Amino acid sequence: MHQSQPSGQAYESFRDKVVLVTGGASGIGRAVVDKAIGYGAKAAVWDVNAERLAECRALYGEKVHTEVVNVADREAVDAAMAGTIKAFGGVDHLLNNAGIIGQRMTVEDMNELELDRVLSVNLKSAFYVSSAFIRAPATGENRSVVNLSSIAARTGGMVGNIAYATTKGAIASFTVALAKELAPKARVNALAPGVINTEIQKDVFADPANIEAMANLIPLKRLGTADEVADAAIWLLSDQASYITGVVVDVSGGR
Ligand SMILES: NC(=O)c1ccc[n+]([C@@H]2O[C@H](COP(=O)([O-])OP(=O)(O)OC[C@H]3O[C@@H](n4cnc5c(N)ncnc54)[C@H](O)[C@@H]3O)[C@@H](O)[C@H]2O)c1
Numbered sequence: 611m612h613q614s615q616p617s618g619q620a621y622e623s624f625r626d627k628v629v630l631v632t633g634g635a636s637g638i639g640r641a642v643v644d645k646a647i648g649y650g651a652k653a654a655v656w657d658v659n660a661e662r663l664a665e666c667r668a669l670y671g672e673k674v675h676t677e678v679v680n681v682a683d684r685e686a687v688d689a690a691m692a693g694t695i696k697a698f699g700g701v702d703h704l705l706n707n708a709g710i711i712g713q714r715m716t717v718e719d720m721n722e723l724e725l726d727r728v729l730s731v732n733l734k735s736a737f738y739v740s741s742a743f744i745r746a747p748a749t750g751e752n753r754s755v756v757n758l759s760s761i762a763a764r765t766g767g768m769v770g771n772i773a774y775a776t777t778k779g780a781i782a783s784f785t786v787a788l789a790k791e792l793a794p795k796a797r798v799n800a801l802a803p804g805v806i807n808t809e810i811q812k813d814v815f816a817d818p819a820n821i822e823a824m825a826n827l828i829p830l831k832r833l834g835t836a837d838e839v840a841d842a843a844i845w846l847l848s849d850q851a852s853y854i855t856g857v858v859v860d861v862s863g864g865r
Pocket residue numbers: 632633634635636637638639656657658659679680681682707708709710731758759760761802803804805806807808809810811836
């Protein structure tokens with residue numbers, strides 16, 4: 611039976627738990643790593659960016675375990691999970707967050723190589739990592755998963771990002787299906803961020819005119835921050851969301 615935590619200790623349930631964050635070296639993933647460690651968890655941070663992972667280790671020492679891993683590679687994912695279990699004994703919470711926009715291409719121009727790359731990094735990785743997660747031991751009770759979808763699942767995203775939007779729609783369906791599959795062992799939810807100022811689209815965000823144009827389309831009249839998405843991820847991963855599974859939550863400023 612779940613017990614509510616007294617207010618002020620909302621995220622006490624993270625203490626000594628292990629939170630695995632894919633794509634955790636920057637942006638939204640990194641913000642979740644920072645918050646989870648702040649609430650007393652240990653973080654397994656998986657990314658392709660070895661330099662940023664080293665920065666994370668330098669900052670957090672034994673509170674983090676890092677793996678340089680391409681989450682689109684199933685064998686590499688299983689090896690990274692073995693390394694993570696060896697370091698921390700198990701994994702309690704998973705953020706399937708690693709993602710790429712891909713090259714801007716219409717359906718007409720889309721080559722097989724690029725299509726496979728975007729589908730593999732954004733979608734197939736969620737199958738691989740979720741499978742490794744559920745086969746891995748937990749260190750405590752109340753396991754949970756949060757996947758990163760996007761409002762592009764509904765809006766279709768920017769023209770030229772058709773492969774990206776497709777993967778994010780599929781992640782929303784994957785979330786609902788996986789929630790059924792893993793219940794009652796683990797809860798599974800997703801976030802659908804709107805436009806968040808991270809490095810994922812640094813070419814687009816580099817131009818202040820683009821930022822202003824995008825902000826004007828958002829009811830709250832500004833882009834979101836990685837920190838704001840991380841707050842929602844932490845809440846869904848935590849015991850505070852103990853009766854919530856199979857939903858996709860927008861973090862979009864009303865877009
Ligand atoms: N920023 C936005 O506007 C926005 C909107 C909706 C959804 N999202 C989603 O949020 C997630 C995080 O994006 P972000 O905005 O923080 O971007 P980001 O580029 O800052 O972070 C993505 C991280 O994933 C890592 N990564 C990329 N490919 C990888 C691979 N094959 N294996 C392992 N790691 C890999 C990158 O190195 C990077 O550290 C993505 O899934 C993205 O689609 C972002």
